[in-house]
Amino acid sequence: MVWGTDSKRTGVEHNRTLAYEVCKRWNIPKGGDVKPLLELFHDDATFTNMARSDISPELGGTRTKEQFEEFLGAAVQNRAINLQLRGITAQEDRLALECTSDMHVNDHHYNNTYHYLFEIRDGKIAHARFYLDTFLTKKLFEWVAETSEE
Secondary structure (H helix, E strand, O other): OOOOOOOOOOHHHHHHHHHHHHHHHHOEOOOOOOHHHHOOEEEEEEEEEOOOOOOOOOOOEEEEHHHHHHHHHHHOOOOOEOEEEEEEEEOOOEEEEEEEEOEEEOOEEEOOEEEEEEEEEOOEEEEEEEEEOHHHHHHHHHHHHHHHHO
């Protein structure tokens, strides 16, 4: 079944199920495939990280689905992404998730807290906004750069 085509699930119930599916598919092993996660998003979906682009240009701003696929695909080439769902708020056309991550980069442990706000259209995610601790993410980018320099 293609996600979003189950006519038995609509509105809040569907969106709660979508929340669990997002977190399940966002757990991507090192070198894993990001496409199963992206199947939950419309082809014209946008992905906006609310980090300020002037402070964190590699993170902040809005990406298309293709750009986000490239960004996420690069992230999992050298490390796994593990996301744990901590809370859900679902409405007819919006979905909010509270999550934490658990990743290891070199000898460093990266554990961040996220708030995802999704706008839902026709059972799939049309727009995604991400909120996170940018200081921790900046440290993550530094750790990744250390790996590249070795």
